[in-house]
Amino acid sequence: MALIKCQECGQEISDEVVACPKCGYPLKTETKKPWLTFETTPTTWKDVIAILIFCLFGVLLIFLLSKFGTDIFKVLKDIMMNLNK
Numbered sequence: 569m570a571l572i573k574c575q576e577c578g579q580e581i582s583d584e585v586v587a588c589p590k591c592g593y594p595l596k597t598e599t600k601k602p603w604l605t606f607e608t609t610p611t612t613w614k615d616v617i618a619i620l621i622f623c624l625f626g627v628l629l630i631f632l633l634s635k636f637g638t639d640i641f642k643v644l645k646d647i648m649m650n651l652n653k
């Protein structure tokens with residue numbers, strides 16, 4: 569642990585702190601992991617597929633609602649009736 573001078577206010581601060589305790593000037597932004605992970609984490613195919621499936625379900629739901637309209641509850645009721653048989 570060493571003391572360095574804050575670039576913003578000149579206060580002597582530890583080089584292990586994330587930000588200057590006096591003025592809040594952020595330190596070590598280049599070496600902080602969150603930035604690196606944010607930079608190097610690409611959108612994976614699994615994410616893309618998950619989003620696509622989610623969108624498909626949304627489209628399917630809209631399609632079903634527009635097809636059956638207000639009868640959707642009647643259709644559901646019929647399905648439930650058939651299941652109970």
Ligand SMILES: [Zn+2]
Nearest residue numbers: 574577588591
């Ligand atoms: Zn400072």
